[in-house]
Amino acid sequence: MRRLRNVKIVATLGPASDTYETIRALHEAGADVFRLNMSHGSHEEIAEKHAIIRKVEEDLGSTIAILADLQGPKLRVGVFAKESEMLEDGAKFRLDLDEAEGDVSRVCLPHPEIFAALEPGKTLLVNDGKIRLNVEACGADFADCVVVAGGAISNRKGVNVPDVELPLAALSKKDRADLEFVAELGVDWMALSFVQRPADVIEARELIKGRAAVLSKIEKPNAVDRFDDILEASDGIMVARGDLGVELPVQNVPPIQKRLVRKCRAAGKPVIVATQMLESMIESPMPTRAEVSDVATAIYEGADAVMLSAESAAGSFPIEAVTTMDRVAAEVELDPTYTQIIEASRTLSRSTVADGIVAAAREIAETTDIKAICCFTQSGTTALLVARERPRVPIIALTPLVRTARRMALSWGCNCVVTETVDRFKGAVVAAALAARKHGFASTEDQVVVTAGVPFNVTGTTNILRVAPCDERLIYATDPE
Numbered sequence: 301m302r303r304l305r306n307v308k309i310v311a312t313l314g315p316a317s318d319t320y321e322t323i324r325a326l327h328e329a330g331a332d333v334f335r336l337n338m339s340h341g342s343h344e345e346i347a348e349k350h351a352i353i354r355k356v357e358e359d360l361g362s363t364i365a366i367l368a369d370l371q372g373p374k375l376r377v378g379v380f381a382k383e384s385e386m387l388e389d390g391a392k393f394r395l396d397l398d399e400a401e402g403d404v405s406r407v408c409l410p411h412p413e414i415f416a417a418l419e420p421g422k423t424l425l426v427n428d429g430k431i432r433l434n435v436e437a438c439g440a441d442f443a444d445c446v447v448v449a450g451g452a453i454s455n456r457k458g459v460n461v462p463d464v465e466l467p468l469a470a471l472s473k474k475d476r477a478d479l480e481f482v483a484e485l486g487v488d489w490m491a492l493s494f495v496q497r498p499a500d501v502i503e504a505r506e507l508i509k510g511r512a513a514v515l516s517k518i519e520k521p522n523a524v525d526r527f528d529d530i531l532e533a534s535d536g537i538m539v540a541r542g543d544l545g546v547e548l549p550v551q552n553v554p555p556i557q558k559r560l561v562r563k564c565r566a567a568g569k570p571v572i573v574a575t576q577m578l579e580s581m582i583e584s585p586m587p588t589r590a591e592v593s594d595v596a597t598a599i600y601e602g603a604d605a606v607m608l609s610a611e612s613a614a615g616s617f618p619i620e621a622v623t624t625m626d627r628v629a630a631e632v633e634l635d636p637t638y639t640q641i642i643e644a645s646r647t648l649s650r651s652t653v654a655d656g657i658v659a660a661a662r663e664i665a666e667t668t669d670i671k672a673i674c675c676f677t678q679s680g681t682t683a684l685l686v687a688r689e690r691p692r693v694p695i696i697a698l699t700p701l702v703r704t705a706r707r708m709a710l711s712w713g714c715n716c717v718v719t720e721t722v723d724r725f726k727g728a729v730v731a732a733a734l735a736a737r738k739h740g741f742a743s744t745e746d747q748v749v750v751t752a753g754v755p756f757n758v759t760g761t762t763n764i765l766r767v768a769p770c771d772e773r774l775i776y777a778t779d780p781e
Contacts, residue, residue: 302739305629306690306713307598308332308605310367310572311622313349314340314613323349324356325619326612327364330626332709333605334364336487337613338478339371350485363702363716365489365709367515368482370475372493373468375459377426378408384454387431387447395424395433396442409443409459417464418443425460426453429546462547465522470500476507483511488706491515491538495523501533513707515572519543524556527563536710537564538607542575554597561601566647568688570710573598574607578624582615592628599632600641602690604712642690654685654753654762661749661765662689670767671742672696674732676722676752680704680711682762686751687712694741696748698732715739725764726775728752733770744771 311331317323323334334353336346350366357364381401387393394406397415402408409415415438418424424433424445431453433445470492471479479490490512492504505514513535516523519542523530531537539560545553557573564571577595578587598606606629611621632638648659661673674696675682683697695713699705705716717735722728732750736742750768753761768775 302715302741303330303332303626305626305633307603307629307633308710308712309622309625309629310335310574310605310607310710311612311618312337312369312607312609314610316614316616317612317618318345318349318352320352320355322618323352324360326622327356327360327362329619329622330629331612331622332365333367333489335367335369335491335607335609336482337369338475338482339369343478343481346482347485350482350487363705363709363718365706366487367489367491367710368478368487368512369491369517370471370478370493372470372475372517373472375409375411375414375461376456377453377459378402378410379455380407380453384452386452387450389447389450391447391450393433393445393447394442395445407453411459412441413467414459414461414464415440415443417461417466419464422464423448423462425462425546427451427457428542429460431457460543460547462521465496468494468496469503470495471504471507479504479507483508487512488703489513489515489536489710491517493517493540494520494543495530496520497522497526498529498533501530505533515570518560519547521547524548524560527560531563531567531569534569536570536572536604538572538574540574545575557598558601561598561603562645562647564604565602565645565688565690568684570604570684570712572605572607572710573601573603575609577606578608578611578621581611581617581621581624585617585620587621587624592624595625595628596632599629600638602642602645602712604687605710639692646690647688654682657751657762657765658682658685658689661686661751662691664765664767665691665693665749668767669747670749671746671770672736672748674698674736674748674750675762676728676732676750676756677704677708678753678758680708682751682753683708683714683716684711685762687714696732696735696739696741698728698735715741723756725752725754725756725766728756729766729768729775730772733768733772733775736770742770744769746770 310333312335385404395409418438432449437444515536516534517538517540519540612618672694700721708714
């Protein structure tokens with residue numbers, strides 16, 4: 301389905317959006333990518349949602365990407381005898397490995413790896429940062445803390461350790477089982493939670509074995525510190541502002557978001573901005589003005605996609621949330637200031653022939669009456685390079701591989717078309733002209749730019765560009781061989 305915007309929308313599925321009718325309505329309202337949260341639901345429920353998405357894709361003749369989001373290691377306290385306690389500022393509180401029920405002075409933290417990494421002076425955050433503990437003394441099986449910011453603590457609340465690199469594998473036993481299941485099921489993207497180092501991404505890639513693209517979620521301070529190396533090892537990035545905002549001072553998150561988005565754009569890799577974008581729409585049919593501004597900011601920055609979490613998974617107004625995001629995106633991209641910001645922040649890269657080809661395609665398209673840039677791609681690399689340029693005209697990504705088309709559905713501006721395999725450039729030009737007309741990007745009187753690689757069907761060979769008419773009779777008349 302052709303969109304009137306370039307940024308993509310990711311919608312998380314859940315109990316509020318688990319039927320064919322709702323998932324189809326979400327796609328028609330604007331969702332380009334569906335996120336399956338592996339923290340919730342059995343494999344059978346995940347498989348059912350996957351099947352529904354593919355049925356919607358078939359029925360609408362569309363291209364939909366599916367993103368499986370692995371849970372990652374979850375650190376939680378144990379249970380309390382009274383189920384909850386109130387910790388006062390300045391009080392002493394101990395975390396230990398004793399499985400006995402907790403009270404106002406202590407509770408079990410069943411993660412010896414945390415104690416192994418802690419040092420006096422470090423900080424522990426409980427319940428999404430609402431409770432802040434400062435470590436005064438620690439050992440292999442305990443941490444004696446002082447309560448810096450108190451509050452109610454209850455059973456199995458989450459724990460964050462913001463200023464320590466934990467000796468934890470990024471993939472838990474559950475994650476490994478989930479990874480294999482969804483890779484065989486046929487998802488397009490795999491999101492890794494709580495990435496700390498490039499080795500975490502490399503390990504996951506080895507297990508995925510090319511069955512899905514790898515997307516790293518940036519939600520820990522040490523991932524921000526090592527971002528360049530993590531980006532190099534990843535196929536895409538998610539700026540997961542929820543945990544990032546817990547582990548870092550909240551005022552640090554906006555500049556980090558801007559910096560990470562720019563680096564992803566320069567690398568030509570998709571980047572999603574996520575978490576609490578339209579949070580109030582979980583319970584309200586209308587967003588706040590601040591939320592609309594937040595979504596708009598991510599779009600002005602040039603993010604490839606913006607994401608809905610609980611808004612579409614568990615909220616009362618999932619379709620309204622997607623519709624709102626779609627309308628905000630379309631309006632922002634009509635703003636002349638948007639074009640100025642995007643072009644001013646474009647990073648010039650001319651290190652390869654492919655870089656030069658896609659840059660030339662954009663410049664030609666923007667200085668003449670060209671309706672679209674049509675790029676033939678085997679792996680998706682050419683389409684990513686064109687998307688990195690953020691051209692003013694539509695991008696039509698043509699590929700004979702359904703898997704590649706689905707992955708490209710996450711990338712800025714890519715209108716993905718599955719086409720027949722071609723082995724000559726003239727055939728590619730004809731296919732591009734037909735696709736541009738069929739999908740409403742051009743008429744027979746218009747022209748498009750076509751990029752491809754010769755020899756065909758070889759990854760990474762973008763080396764040819766042509767301005768072509770959209771009337772295939774003219775193509776044959778001017779290139780009869």
